[in-house]
Amino acid sequence: MNALMIYKSLRLPVMILAIAYITFYLYSKKRRESVEIPKYRMLDED
Numbered sequence: 001m002n003a004l005m006i007y008k009s010l011r012l013p014v015m016i017l018a019i020a021y022i023t024f025y026l027y028s029k030k031r032r033e034s035v036e037i038p039k040y041r042m043l044d045e046d
Contacts, residue, residue: 026035 025031
């Protein structure tokens with residue numbers, strides 16, 4: 001196999017893993033509060 005075939009066969013699984021990791025990171029229970037606080041603060045300022 002040449003490098004191009006390896007790249008093409010691995011880019012979709014790597015992309016799916018990256019998106020899954022980002023989703024898990026942002027929506028984990030202990031991080032949820034630190035992500036949501038600025039949203040509520042912006043709503044209170046209006």
